[in-house]
Amino acid sequence: MLNIVLFGPPGSGKGTQSEKIIEKYNLVHISTGDLLREEVAAQTDLGKQAKEIMDKGELVPDKIVIGMIRKKLEEHQNGPGFIFDGFPRTVEQARALRKALTDYDERVSVMISLEVPREELVKRLLNRGKETGRSDDNLETINKRIDVYNKQTIPVTYYYDKMHKHAPVEGTGSIDKIFSRIEEVIGKVKEN
Numbered sequence: 001m002l003n004i005v006l007f008g009p010p011g012s013g014k015g016t017q018s019e020k021i022i023e024k025y026n027l028v029h030i031s032t033g034d035l036l037r038e039e040v041a042a043q044t045d046l047g048k049q050a051k052e053i054m055d056k057g058e059l060v061p062d063k064i065v066i067g068m069i070r071k072k073l074e075e076h077q078n079g080p081g082f083i084f085d086g087f088p089r090t091v092e093q094a095r096a097l098r099k100a101l102t103d104y105d106e107r108v109s110v111m112i113s114l115e116v117p118r119e120e121l122v123k124r125l126l127n128r129g130k131e132t133g134r135s136d137d138n139l140e141t142i143n144k145r146i147d148v149y150n151k152q153t154i155p156v157t158y159y160y161d162k163m164h165k166h167a168p169v170e171g172t173g174s175i176d177k178i179f180s181r182i183e184e185v186i187g188k189v190k191e192n
C-alpha cells in the first residue's frame, strides 16, 4: 500500500493536491475536515459540537478524529492505499495513526508537507471565503487557525523527521508545478 500523509498549514493546498494525487495513484482520500463538515451539514450531535470548535479555528478533540479515521481504515482496508489530508494534526494523532495502520500490517509511506508563506495562506483563504462563504475563512479565524497550526501541529513534522519520512515540498507556484514536485517525491518512495 502507498499511504501518504499530506500535511501543511490551512490554505497550503492539501485539498487541491489531494485531488490530483487521487487521480494519478487511485488512493482513498481521507480528509478529517471534510468528514467533520459532513457531520456539521447533517446536524448530528458531533457536528454541532464540531462546528463551534471549527468556527473558532481550534482543533476538534483527538478522540473524535481518531475514531473517524479508524472507521475509514476499516472500510477500505483492501484498497491501494490512503491519502490522509489534514490528519494527523497533533503528535497524539500521529501515534494513533501509526498504531491503527500497524493493526493492518501497514505504515505511513511518506509525509509530504506543503510549505507556503503566511501572507499567501491568508490571501488564498480570504479569496475562498469570498467565493464559497466557508464559515472559518474570515480573517480572525484564519489567523487563529494558522497560530494553532504553528503551535499544535508543527510538532508532527518532528515526529516524522525522526522516522526519516518527512518530505517538505515548496507549495507556491502553479497547481501543476506543485503537483510535479509531489510526483517526484512519490516516485522516489515507490522506488524504495
Ligand code: AP5
Pocket (backbone or CB within 6 Å): 008, 009, 010, 011, 012, 013, 014, 015, 016, 017, 032, 033, 034, 036, 053, 054, 055, 057, 058, 059, 060, 061, 062, 065, 085, 086, 087, 088, 089, 093, 124, 125, 127, 128, 145, 171, 172, 173, 174, 175, 178
Ligand atoms: P480542514 O478542512 O482540514 O482545513 P485546513 O487545514 O484549514 O485546510 P484548508 O481546507 O483550509 O486548506 P487546504 O490546505 O486543504 O488548501 P486548499 O487546497 O483547500 O480543517 C478545518 C477545521 O476542521 C480545523 O480548523 C479543525 O477545527 C477541524 N479539523 C480538521 N481536521 C482535524 C484534525 N485532524 N484534528 C482536529 N481538528 C481537525 O486551498 C485553499 C485555497 O487556495 C483554495 O481556494 C484553492 O483553490 C487555493 N489554492 C490552492 N493551491 C493554490 C495555488 N497553488 N495557488 C493559488 N491558489 C491555490
